[in-house]
Amino acid sequence: MAALERQAKELEEKLATVSDPMAPEYGSWMTPEELRAMFGAPVAVQRRVEAFMASYGASCANLNGASLQCSASAATAADIFATEMHRFTHTASGRRIVRHMGPMSLPAHLKDDVAFVSGLGLFVSPRRKKNGGDKAA
DSSP, rough: OOOOHHHHHHHHHHHHHHTTTTHHHHHOOOOOHHHHHSSSOOOOHHHHHHHHHHHHHOEESSSSOOEEEEEOOHHHHHTTTEEEEEEEEOOTOOEEEEEEESOOOOGGGGGTTTTOOTTHHHHHOOOOEEEEETOOO
């Protein structure tokens, strides 16, 4: 989950200014702390989203004040985002993955707090280990 669109536009403008050799702010890069202060989500928003995720048992880490990285099982993610998760197995390699299929949604009370969600296609099932080369452990 990441910063809202209005913050992204402001960040884009700031980056253009410090990257333009003709601008007075050229080369005046912002520190991570300055970026968090300028573009980070308000603490109340961060807490609201974190509390929602925690209510489902997901754990979240605040990456930079503007985005959260959350972890949950595929079943929990399906509940949180009101979507369906499906397991796929590659026929030649046997590699298994879990991906969401179809639309995702969040409750209306978070619609102004979350700009986008990514990573629901990153669930990778553990590889099967071979014991002595013959059997899956």
